[in-house]
Amino acid sequence: AGPYRCDNVRIRAQAVATNHPPHGAFRGFGAPQSIFALERHMDKVARAVGLSPEEFRRRNFLHEGEATATGQVIREKIELDALLKRAFELSDYHAKTKKFAALNAVNAKEKKGIGFASFLHGAGFTGSGEVYLSSVVGVEALATGRVRILTASTEIGQGTTTIFSQIVADALGVDFESIELAQPDTAYVPNSGPTVASRTTMVVGKLVESAALGLKQTLLSSGLLQASYSQDEFVAACRAYVERYGALRSFSKYEPPPNVFWDDAKYQGDAYGAYAWAVYVAEVTVDLVTYETRVDDFVALQEVGKVIHPVLAAGQIEGGVAQAIGYALYENVVWREGRMVNNQMTNYIMPTSADLPPIRVYFEELPYAYGPSGAKGIGELPMDGPAPAILNAIENATGVSFNEIPLMPEAVMKGLTNQ
CATH class of the missing domain: 3.30.365.10 (Aldehyde oxidase/xanthine dehydrogenase, molybdopterin binding domain)
Structure with missing residues (x-):
């Protein structure tokens, strides 16, 4: 019923056999x-x-x-x-x-x-689709202070690389130029789901933000980074953490927002x-x-x-x-x-x-x-x-x-x- 209040809705659907080739979903999907x-x-x-x-x-x-x-x-x-x-x-x-x-x-x-x-x-x-996908995103900081985003979401011209880098730079308080995206191949990065359904910025981007904040919290909890820091201090903290503890990574898994519920049967x-x-x-x-x-x-x-x-x-x-x-x-x-x-x-x-x-x-x-x-x-x-x-x-x-x-x-x- 679109953006309208409609108390009484009846939906009738009909499947039609056709000799036309099948079509695929493309920008809007119905x-x-x-x-x-x-x-x-x-x-x-x-x-x-x-x-x-x-x-x-x-x-x-x-x-x-x-x-x-x-x-x-x-x-x-x-x-x-x-x-x-x-x-x-x-x-x-x-x-x-x-x-x-x-x-x-x-x-x-x-x-x-x-x-x-x-x-x-x-x-x-739609509905419980995001729950079934259970998307995961990671953020990794290298000893050089560069930050790598680990996600399967692909850049197809819509600006994913820029948006994700901007989200991480804002979350960590570091230079935009210090952010990079790993190759979006699930052999190397977590499965964050397909690049479809107007989900990349809102759903996957939120996981990117959460993972970045988790990485920041790891550095703060280790005592290697103070609450207020410069770019150089962030780089030094990353180097010290990797030398002392090994890989510095944080992952975030999708959880539905509070009060969001969908009944697949009904x-x-x-x-x-x-x-x-x-x-x-x-x-x-x-x-x-x-x-x-x-x-x-x-x-x-x-x-x-x-x-x-x-x-x-x-x-x-x-x-x-x-x-x-x-x-x-x-x-x-x-x-x-x-x-x-x-x-x-x-x-x-x-x-x-x-x-x-x-x-x-x-x-x-x-x-x-x-x-x-x-x-x-x-x-x-x-x-x-x-x-x-x-x-x-x-x-x-x-x-x-x-x-x-x-x-x-x-x-x-x-x-x-x-x-």
């Missing part, structure tokens, strides 16, 4: 699809009951102390009303709604619209330890000659706990929004006789920088008590909201409801000519 349907439906229901999409959502937003559809009581502070208000201010939503209505009344060649989506994404594996309880919350606003132009849609502006506002590295965090959001614009408007997989026929870069169309709007990224920070420095996971969040925001904007522009993605020009033409 959430982009379900949130697309939910947020499109929220706009439709709002209009059916005579409310604006904004007011309908405000009346049904979850608040602290209320329960999700799985029975999870929201114990963290959430401010969805304030998030929606700020997103509208940043995007000039109300003024543009009026402006576009006036422009559309006199322009027969193109229509402009603005739409939004409010949504959430849980960080970490599929009820705390689905995630924490959620990121967001409101995205899209501005579009629909060409009534070519039936193409262009995204002109995009505001992405999210509450993701404490932002550890603002540049990397913004990059994650920008990349996710760009990918989701392709998902919404361009990346159509065409099947014929069980085979994908547009399997080349010449006919499988992905958006380039020339196709993308300004993506304006903003953060609200409400630190999460059980994340490293208060951080939550954000890797999958930006894939969830753009598609429904864009199609809500297209409906605002044209007055026609579209329910398929990617929304190709052929579908727009059919919808507009059959209205």
Whole structure:
């Protein structure tokens, strides 16, 4: 039921046999699809009951102390009303709604619209997944004073190396340049689980932080390091410890946060330890000659706990929004006789920088008590909201409801000519 209070939920699922090749999980794993349907439906229901999409959502937003559809009581502070208000201010939503209505009344060649989506994404594996994984992370200090992080989490461009190094440097109070990551091979490092599910920073990063603090405590307890110390004193303490006692390592194993419980049999309880919350606003132009849609502006506002590295965090959001614009408007997989026929870069169309709007990224920070420095996971969040925001904007522009993605020009033409 998304970020909404809904006391009565019935879920029906159907398995379908297909001759298409199997698909794999990729950035969101079901959430982009379900949130697309939910947020499109929220706009439709709002209009059916005579409310604006904004007011309908405000009346049904979850608040602290209320329960999700799985029975999870929201114990963290959430401010969805304030998030929606700020997103509208940043995007000039109300003024543009009026402006576009006036422009559309006199322009027969193109229509402009603005739409939004409010949504959430849980960080970490669902339910008891993290408990089953029992991830372990280690931190090792060498006699030279260099600190090595022992984790199986891999750097795939999202900034893991930088984030983990920053977490350890902050926890130990040492220079960032003195931190390194061991090769993420479980023949040499503990199994900290896969690099998926928006878990690397929040779940594994918390273990990294705990292991680093454990290593610091070992040095303090040995008497080789005082409570207040310099980089040189830390190096000297590491050298003395290794010479006297041998390897200086600390390990941390995953334990669920307090009051987090999941019932696998009933599929009820705390689905995630924490959620990121967001409101995205899209501005579009629909060409009534070519039936193409262009995204002109995009505001992405999210509450993701404490932002550890603002540049990397913004990059994650920008990349996710760009990918989701392709998902919404361009990346159509065409099947014929069980085979994908547009399997080349010449006919499988992905958006380039020339196709993308300004993506304006903003953060609200409400630190999460059980994340490293208060951080939550954000890797999958930006894939969830753009598609429904864009199609809500297209409906605002044209007055026609579209329910398929990617929304190709052929579908727009059919919808507009059959209205």
